[in-house]
Amino acid sequence: MGRTSTARERVLDAACSLIRSRGYEAVGVAEVCSVADVRKGSFYYYFDSKQALTREVIREHWRSERARWVAVLSASGAPLVRLEALFDMQADDIRAEQKSNVINGCIFANLSLELSARDASIRSDLESVFDEQIALVAEVLGEAMADGSLHADDTPHRLASAMLAQLEGLVLFAKLRNDASSLDGVWSQVRRLAS
Amino acid sequence: MGRTSTARERVLDAACSLIRSRGYEAVGVAEVCSVADVRKGSFYYYFDSKQALTREVIREHWRSERARWVAVLSASGAPLVRLEALFDMQADDIRAEQKSNVINGCIFANLSLELSARDASIRSDLESVFDEQIALVAEVLGEAMADGSLHADDTPHRLASAMLAQLEGLVLFAKLRNDASSLDGVWSQVRRLAS
Numbered sequence: 147m148g149r150t151s152t153a154r155e156r157v158l159d160a161a162c163s164l165i166r167s168r169g170y171e172a173v174g175v176a177e178v179c180s181v182a183d184v185r186k187g188s189f190y191y192y193f194d195s196k197q198a199l200t201r202e203v204i205r206e207h208w209r210s211e212r213a214r215w216v217a218v219l220s221a222s223g224a225p226l227v228r229l230e231a232l233f234d235m236q237a238d239d240i241r242a243e244q245k246s247n248v249i250n251g252c253i254f255a256n257l258s259l260e261l262s263a264r265d266a267s268i269r270s271d272l273e274s275v276f277d278e279q280i281a282l283v284a285e286v287l288g289e290a291m292a293d294g295s296l297h298a299d300d301t302p303h304r305l306a307s308a309m310l311a312q313l314e315g316l317v318l319f320a321k322l323r324n325d326a327s328s329l330d331g332v333w334s335q336v337r338r339l340a341s
Numbered sequence: 342m343g344r345t346s347t348a349r350e351r352v353l354d355a356a357c358s359l360i361r362s363r364g365y366e367a368v369g370v371a372e373v374c375s376v377a378d379v380r381k382g383s384f385y386y387y388f389d390s391k392q393a394l395t396r397e398v399i400r401e402h403w404r405s406e407r408a409r410w411v412a413v414l415s416a417s418g419a420p421l422v423r424l425e426a427l428f429d430m431q432a433d434d435i436r437a438e439q440k441s442n443v444i445n446g447c448i449f450a451n452l453s454l455e456l457s458a459r460d461a462s463i464r465s466d467l468e469s470v471f472d473e474q475i476a477l478v479a480e481v482l483g484e485a486m487a488d489g490s491l492h493a494d495d496t497p498h499r500l501a502s503a504m505l506a507q508l509e510g511l512v513l514f515a516k517l518r519n520d521a522s523s524l525d526g527v528w529s530q531v532r533r534l535a536s
Contacts, residue, residue, distance in 0.1 A: 169455050171366035248458050258517045259451045260364050263443050273517055307523065308530045311510025318509055319502065322453045322468055328502065335503050341536045 154192045156182040162203045166253045169260050170200055170268075200257070201271050207253060208275045215282055225290035229283065230333045236313055237329035244326045251321035255314050280306045287340070298340045309336045349387045351377040357398045361448045364455050365395055365463075395452070396466050402448060403470045410477055420485035424478065425528045431508055432524035439521045446516035450509050475501045482535070493535045504531045 160182035164173045175196050179189050193199040218231045243249045250256070254275050262269045283306035290296035298305055312335055319328040355377035359368045370391050374384050388394040413426045438444045445451070449470050457464045478501035485491035493500055507530060514523040 167458055169364070169366060171364060172459075250458050251454060255513055256454045258513055259446065259454045262516045262519070263362055263445050264367075269517065269519075276514065276517060307514065308507070308511075311514055311523070312503070312507050312534075313510070314513050315506025315508070315510035316503075318450055318453055318513075319471065319506060321457045322464065322471060324457070324464075328506070335506075335534060338536055339507075339530060339533050341533055 153182070153184045153188050157184055157189060157192060157199065158203060158206055161199050162207055162253070165200060165203060166250045166256070167248065170196075170257060171260065175199075197265065197267065200268060204254070204257065204268070204271045204275065208278070212278065212282075215279070219282055219286050224295060225286045225293065226295055226337075229286050229290075230337075232283070233309075233313065233333045233336055236317075237326070237332050240317060240320050240329055241326040244320075244324065249321045249324050249326065251317045252314060255317065276310070279310055282306075283309060296340055300340075305340055308339045312336050312339060348377070348379045348383050352379055352384060352387060352394065353398060353401055356394050357402055357448070360395065360398060361445045361451065362443065365391075365452060366455065370394075392460065392462065395463060399449070399452065399463070399466045399470065403473070407473065407477075410474070414477055414481050419490060420481045420488065421490055421532075424481050424485075425532075427478070428504075428508065428528045428531055431512075432521070432527050435512060435515050435524055436521040439515075439519065444516045444519050444521065446512045447509060450512065471505070474505055477501075478504060491535055495535075500535055503534045507531050507534060 157178060161173070161178045164178060164181065173196075175186065175189060178196075178199070179186055189199075193202065214235065215232060218235055219228050221228055221231070223231075240249055240251070243251075254272055257268060258272050258276075262272070280303060284302040287296065287298075287302040287305050291298065291302065300308070313332065316328045316332055316335075320326050352373060356368070356373045359373060359376060368391075370381065370384060373391075373394070374381055377384075384394075388397065409430065410427060413430055414423050416423055416426070418426075435444055435446070438446075449467055452463065453467050453471075457467070475498060479497040482491065482493075482497040482500050486493065486497065495503070508527065511523045511527055511530075515521050
């Protein structure tokens with residue numbers, strides 16, 4: 147039992163890291179198995195296909211990321227301070243990637259641009275991730291509007307969407323240049339969207 | 342002569358459309374040749390590899406896009422009006438894609454997220470495209486700052502970069518949802534980045 151449950155974890159870890167760095171199409175099941183040190187038979191015991199594996203990678207990765215988002219956004223402090231901490235955390239993640247040599251960026255954005263137009267299931271999973279991200283940010287923006295620390299013409303939802311679009315655009319530039327400095331001052335840019 | 346030069350064009354057109362819709366890795370030379378109605382021998386007469394073809398697709402596509410950017414940005418009218426027209430043109434392009442069923446988004450952004458971390462040549466080509474885009478927008482922002490119609494704390498270059506990041510983030514959401522409405526009001530959002 148211990149061994150089999152470890153195998154599933156190893157496959158998910160290997161797939162997450164390979165897909166993050168190279169995308170969906172460029173990664174094959176054989177390579178995932180080899181990196182995870184798992185036989186193909188075991189792979190197919192846990193996952194029906196590469197598509198099924200990828201959907202599980204998206205789910206698992208968002209599960210752990212979501213916990214970090216919720217921790218930061220539900221900490222004590224004023225709403226805008228917590229939001230700033232969220233965007234700083236994202237920038238720090240990209241800086242950490244640069245320190246370990248290669249900025250792979252956001253696996254959700256990478257897969258969105260690679261697959262949205264051709265895989266309805268994966269697109270639907272990614273849509274849910276971004277919907278949840280927007281809802282988490284919108285909730286805190288709503289608090290800031292309610293306590294008077296933020297005045298904006300837009301709804302919290304539309305504003306959250308614009309802020310996360312800004313983040314994804316900056317992460318794209320960081321990945322393109324393998325240089326996290328596009329994310330310096332991310333909060334001051336994002337904050338302006340609410341002006 | 343006429344036929345051979347047409348063959349090269351057909352290969353470029355087919356590759357541009359296939360790569361735009363499915364990405365680099367999912368498209369093979371055989372398929373490009375089949376769609377272009379060109380033999381493999383002819384393909385390799387013009388292009389050394391799929392990588393070489395892709396680099397030419399990026400160059401050609403930006404050449405034609407750049408002409409549209411320059412036309413809009415150098416039209417008559419106030420600088421901010423010309424910038425607004427540029428962002429509206431981008432939104433209209435995505436709306437047109439939606440009307441023809443599938444939003445494939447920005448080929449430069451798609452390829453950036455798919456390949457930046459693993460193909461130095463293509464990354465460098467894409468970097469040049471985005472550098473030129475930023476420079477074109479920065480020039481007009483500089484005009485607006487000089488004539489007093491825009492007051493901003495940032496340099497034109499950093500501001501242009503932030504504005505194009507916002508655009509790419511919104512295009513990502515449009516592609517993800519196959520819904521161009523994320524780009525409604527793009528200029529009012531982008532404009533806020535300069536407040």
